[in-house]
Amino acid sequence: MKKILYISFFCITSKIIAQDTHFSQLAQQPLLINPANAGFFDGYARAIANYRTQWNAGGAPFQTIMVSFDANAGLKKSKKAYLGLGGYVYQDFAGTSGTSYKTFNANMVGNAIVNIGAKSQLSGALMLGMGQTSTNNNNYSFGVQYTGNQFNTNLPNFENLNTNRHYNWFDLSSGINYEFNKIKGDFSYDNRFSLKVGFAGYHLNNPQLEFTTNNKQPIGRRFVASSQARIDIKESPISILPSVIYMFQGPYRELNIGTFARYRFKDATKTTGLKSEVALSLGFYYRTGDALIPQFLVEFKSLSFGFSYDQTISTYKNANRGLGAFEVSLSWRNLRNGLYNQRREYNSGSKNVMTPN
Numbered sequence: 001m002k003k004i005l006y007i008s009f010f011c012i013t014s015k016i017i018a019q020d021t022h023f024s025q026l027a028q029q030p031l032l033i034n035p036a037n038a039g040f041f042d043g044y045a046r047a048i049a050n051y052r053t054q055w056n057a058g059g060a061p062f063q064t065i066m067v068s069f070d071a072n073a074g075l076k077k078s079k080k081a082y083l084g085l086g087g088y089v090y091q092d093f094a095g096t097s098g099t100s101y102k103t104f105n106a107n108m109v110g111n112a113i114v115n116i117g118a119k120s121q122l123s124g125a126l127m128l129g130m131g132q133t134s135t136n137n138n139n140y141s142f143g144v145q146y147t148g149n150q151f152n153t154n155l156p157n158f159e160n161l162n163t164n165r166h167y168n169w170f171d172l173s174s175g176i177n178y179e180f181n182k183i184k185g186d187f188s189y190d191n192r193f194s195l196k197v198g199f200a201g202y203h204l205n206n207p208q209l210e211f212t213t214n215n216k217q218p219i220g221r222r223f224v225a226s227s228q229a230r231i232d233i234k235e236s237p238i239s240i241l242p243s244v245i246y247m248f249q250g251p252y253r254e255l256n257i258g259t260f261a262r263y264r265f266k267d268a269t270k271t272t273g274l275k276s277e278v279a280l281s282l283g284f285y286y287r288t289g290d291a292l293i294p295q296f297l298v299e300f301k302s303l304s305f306g307f308s309y310d311q312t313i314s315t316y317k318n319a320n321r322g323l324g325a326f327e328v329s330l331s332w333r334n335l336r337n338g339l340y341n342q343r344r345e346y347n348s349g350s351k352n353v354m355t356p357n
Helices: 002-018 341-345
Strands: 043-054 062-073 081-094 101-115 120-136 164-185 190-202 208-212 215-218 222-232 238-249 252-266 278-287 291-300 303-312 325-335
Touching: 081 120, 101 164, 164 208
Parallel strands: none
Antiparallel strands: 043 062, 043 325, 062 081, 081 101, 101 120, 120 164, 164 190, 190 222, 208 215, 222 238, 238 252, 252 278, 278 291, 291 303, 303 325
16 A cells, blocks of 8 residues: 555656646647647637646546637738737646645747638747746655554655755747638528648747756657637538647657537627627547547637536546546637627728728
8 A cells, every 4th residue: 555655646746747737628728739829710819717627536636727818919801911919827736735736837929820812821829938846745645654544744754855846947839820711601690611730849948847956857848730620511500620639748649539519509690790609519529548528618609618527448447436537618709700890800091981992
């Protein structure tokens, strides 16, 4: 029992150091998939909040909180390029009372978006940030502190560890995106086909973490290849939104594949934009070799609420007693629905004129 607890602590700590913050609602944290997603969406601004809890079977779950914001600047119908700006902050909590191990990260991104045709866009982004990892070694329990009934942290652990450890690091990331977007609409609603493919690299400067005076742990460069599509069923309120995301970081590999089926209960008005879409999306994703992930997303006007659950199918299910990971998201989007909302995009002499040049 002592050996298992002792080994488990170091295995979990090693995994935390080696891999990035992880979410299952991939569409709800676009800046963690690719910095070139900043401002690159069918809207003017958006804000997203995410919360995830996992490894609950151990009694000290691993929790992640993230908030992101991005918007576009200089979007005009007559211009061939504009900017996407944004950023995010997240914090991980792990261990007893969530204070044993923490990771904090804050990033800001600038994204250049270019119209390369009537239906195609290309974007390239650079993201800069700072991170901090900290550990409170007073909250760890070691095998030698087990009395036979419980752990007594007042007993010596015979480990040469500092009481508290903080380490700051600079972060550099980048990404590119290409999107093809075809819209064929009528007065009441649009039929759309869109395809976005991208590639991104995180921690390109290979930052180093230092938890002991003689040992540094590098944060491995993480690379992400992604593809998402939207396929509207002709003359129907149903859309299919498949996606494939492949990530690799050092020796670790992760493939996420799945789709959403989206049903529009109400379409947005094409002229005034006073009425926005109301929709429900049901999705099912597979993280190969690890988990099945059912999820749903409710959209009401500019707000969206998402929920997902990771059902472990790997051998780790023997350790987590079948308890998967829960995740929720809440987002707000200032959408481009309605010509009235898009009037800022036209370079006309009068602000009240809505006809394009």
